[in-house]
Amino acid sequence: MFKEILVRMKQGHRTIRFPRAAPPALPDRFRGRPRIDVEKCGASCHACADACPVAAIDSGTRTIDLGKCLFCTDCSDACPEGAISFDKDYRLAASHRSDLLVGVDQRETVLAAELDRRMKRLFGRSLKLRQVSAGGCNACEADVNVLGTIGWDLGRFGIQFVASPRHADGLLVTGPLTRNMELALKKTWDAVPDPKIVIAVGACAIAGGPYAGHEQVRSGIESILPVDLYIPGCPPHPLTTLDGLLRLLGRLERGKERKSVSAGT
Amino acid sequence: MNTTETRLAPLVNGLSLPVDTIPLLRIEDFRQAILAAVRDGQRVSSLFGAKGDAAGTTVLYVVLADDEKNIVNIGRTHASGTGFESMTPLCPQVHLFEREIAEQFGLRPEGHPWLKPVRYCRSWTGTDAWDRLASAPIEPAVGDFYRVEGEQVHEVAVGPVHAGVIEPGHFRFQCHGEEVFHLEIALGFQHRGIEKAMEAGPSTRSLHYMETAAGDTTIAHATTYCQIVEAFSHTQKTARAQVLRGVALELERLANHVGDLGALSGDVGFLPVASFCGRLRGEYLNMTALVCGSRFGRSLVRPGGVRFDVDQSMAEELLRRLDVISRETADAVNLLWSNQSVMARFEDTGPLSRETAVELGIVGPAARASGLVRDIRYTQPGGIFRFYQMPVSTCDSGDVFARAFVRWLEIQQSTTFIREQLKSIPKGEVMRVPGPLEPDSFSIAFNEGWRGEICHAAITDGEGKFARYKVVDPSFHNWAGLAQVLRNQGISDFPLCNKSFNLSYCGHDL
Structure with a gap:
């Protein structure tokens, strides 16, 4: 008993202060939002698009689809001019699929919006989610699970994962939606009482990830469910997921956020 | 000379050979060679089909690991007609490989005691081993399940969607009251x-x-895949790259083992260690993220070496963090062994006997917990482990305690390894870009992942492209072990037993 108390004292208080204080520091090599530097980009070159494993880059319009992006380094390594870089902006979640297209002329990054008033009134302080892995590789699942640990303590926002869809306000889905999970996901969705929301976590759930186009998968959950929040990444950093969830529930201070977005931190 | 050696081609982890130097055996000799090798103490690391040269033909390949001699033996045979005589009744460890061959190539292993699909997908050849119509849908987990009949016998079905943030699978328990007679996954x-x-x-x-x-x-x-590419292209990796790959592999083991010990603690209701280890697991992941930007090591390992170097200051930072985290890990984990209520739940729960582990071809911590010296870093070493002797951590009791304690022993070994390596990283480049792959060749690569043996085998065609790429995740061997340990256990011990194996669904399903 005393041993437990002693170790507990040594382990200390570990829950992050975010969002009331700054988020935990991300490593220097963290790959957040990708950017194409137009000044450097050679117009007739397609090296990045050719190297991209998931066709996330349109070298013609110089746009990158965050929904498809694996945040690997294949494009930046292939670019002869070094025009592609990833900054440390972890805020990637969006409410609309089209907001995930990062273009050169897109000055203002559109982040995830709040739920409407009625939904926010229902879920803003208590959101119970049922998680379904539909072909996920256990990386997205693991880093969603991490939010439940004492370091992140998702419960303090009233967000919780529940065991039954009947107890849930929505689904948080990972994986490209394998054909073999299609019926199970559909049935789980049907079992969630209305009104309900869907959160797609990771490149696979948004657009199929590396499995896009395989006959064994449906290339994203949007093929059968209406998605309310897209959280890009392969897998998304827990901070990216937390940021997306808090934005959806309107739990972040809006004025402060916008400023730092245009600064591109 | 031993008969298996004369009939099979020896090969070493991470090397390749021309396909035509692999003896092409008659199917009966192929069977006998496998059965004899397994009798001699070898293991079936992989057994798979590949398209034959003539249209509509299939060649079966076997990879037998000889852990005593630190080599593998490769054999192949033509499978003709509708199938072949099953080896499973005499050699249970091939049961799932034979089911997989049936599913992928439509070849029936005749006499297989429980011939069911593995992944519920269409055959690659158009021939269906179960004569299902091409127009009929294939529904996952639909079909026969082993049933126990009798008074007070009841069936419990769980999944595919489970009550947690985990992957999908379907579990059927045949129970007599609380006691599980049989579990089918x-x-x-x-x-x-x-x-x-x-x-x-x-x-x-x-x-x-x-x-x-x-x-x-x-x-x-990723490392195992890179070893295959490097074997085919005869790429010499630098010592620096090998060390960094080894460090990343052990960090991966640390994160998962620490996470598993926390989860096991949570499953017996001892929450302090569950909380401490849940947080500490993240600290190990963050060390990997410091190296490559991704907590899961994405984009770190590339064919020819590693994508990210670790300079002096980063190595020092990693060492500094490791000192703190390993101390905190020891504090947390040691609470488990001194707590009687934890030990009462861990000990004698879900025992896997050494004999059963051998018969089923169990690998990884689960095998070592049943007293088997099976660790690729020791038996079939590749990369840095050729130069560093990693002690094999074993335990004898085969129960949940043993599977937990083996993890703790390995956590300490991995920590020591990382510390030593980071203090003396060899100088040099971290990447040598591989050339084209050699055509018509066969290659094999192994690594000891945190769950156990990862085995990749690949065959190139005349253009140096993959004609076949076979992945065996440790879970492919070990799911049957979990089903076995549930026999005569209380059904409420399933979560604890399951967590003590912590197997991969996607690694099995591919």
Whole structure:
């Protein structure tokens, strides 16, 4: 008993202060939002698009689809001019699929919006989610699970994962939606009482990830469910997921956020 | 000379040979060679089909690991007609491989005691081993399940969607009251078609398939894939790259083992250690993220070496963090062994006997917990482990305690390894870009992932593209072990037993 108390004292208080204080520091090599530097980009070159494993880059319009992006380094390594870089902006979640297209002329990054008033009134302080892995590789699942640990303590926002869809306000889905999970996901969705929301976590759930186009998968959950929040990444950093969830529930201070977005931190 | 040696081609982890130097045995000799080798103490690391030269033909390959001699033996045979005589009744460890061959190539292993699909997908050849119509849908986990009949016998079905943030699988328990007589596990829900998609590669996606084959095992699968590419292209990796790969592999083991010990603690209701280890697991992941930007080691390992170097100051930072975290880990984990209520739940729960582990071909911590010296880093070493002797951590009791304690022993070994390596990283480059792959060759690569043996085998065609790429995740061997240990256990001990194996669904389903 005393041993437990002693170790507990040594382990200390570990829950992050975010969002009331700054988020935990991300490593220097963290790959957040990708950017194409137009000044450097050679117009007739397609090296990045050719190297991209998931066709996330349109070298013609110089746009990158965050929904498809694996945040690997294949494009930046292939670019002869070094025009592609990833900054440390972890805020990637969006409410609309089209907001995930990062273009050169897109000055203002559109982040995830709040739920409407009625939904926010229902879920803003208590959101119970049922998680379904539909072909996920256990990386997205693991880093969603991490939010439940004492370091992140998702419960303090009233967000919780529940065991039954009947107890849930929505689904948080990972994986490209394998054909073999299609019926199970559909049935789980049907079992969630209305009104309900869907959160797609990771490149696979948004657009199929590396499995896009395989006959064994449906290339994203949007093929059968209406998605309310897209959280890009392969897998998304827990901070990216937390940021997306808090934005959806309107739990972040809006004025402060916008400023730092245009600064591109 | 031993008969198996004369009939099979010896090969070493990470090397390749021309396909035509692998003896082509008659199917009966192939069977006998496998059965004899297993009797001699070898293990079936892989057994798979590949398209034959003539249309509509299949060649079966076997990879037998000889852990005593630190080599593998490769054999092959033509499978003709509708099938072949099953080896499973005499050699249970091939049971799932034979089911897989039936599913992928439509060849029936005649006499297989429980011939069911593995992943519930279409055959690659158009021939269906179960004579299902091409127009009929294949529904996952639908079909026969072993049933126990009798008064007070009841069936409990769980999944595919479970009550937690975990992957899908279907479990059927035959119970008598609280006692489980039999558990049958049906998987395939995660099937994404990885092996088929690897054909004609390497492509821009090949490495990403491997990084996501089992996402919590990114480093081990990606490294094994890179070893295959390097074997075919005769790429000499630098010592620096090998050390960094080894460090990443052990960080992956640390994160997962620490996480597992926390989860086991949570499953017996001892929450302090569950909380401490849940947080500490993240600290190990963050060390990997410091090296490559990704907590799961994405984009770190590349064919020819590693994508990111570790300079002096980063090595020092990693060492500094490791000192703190390993101390905190020891504090947390040691609470488990001194707590009587934890030990009462761990000990004698879900025992796997040494004999059963041998028969089923169990690998990884689960095998070592049943007293078997099976660790690729020791028995079939590759990369840095050729130069560093990693002690094999074993335990004898085969129960949940043993599987937990083996993890704790390995945590300490991995920590020591990382410390030593980071203090003396060899100088040099971290990348040598591989050339084209040699055509018509066969290669084999192994790594000891945190769950156990990762085995990749590949065959190139005349153009040096993959004609076949076979992935065996440790879970492929070990799911049967979990089913076994549940026999005569209380059904409420399932979560604890399950966590003590912590197997991969997607690594099995591919």
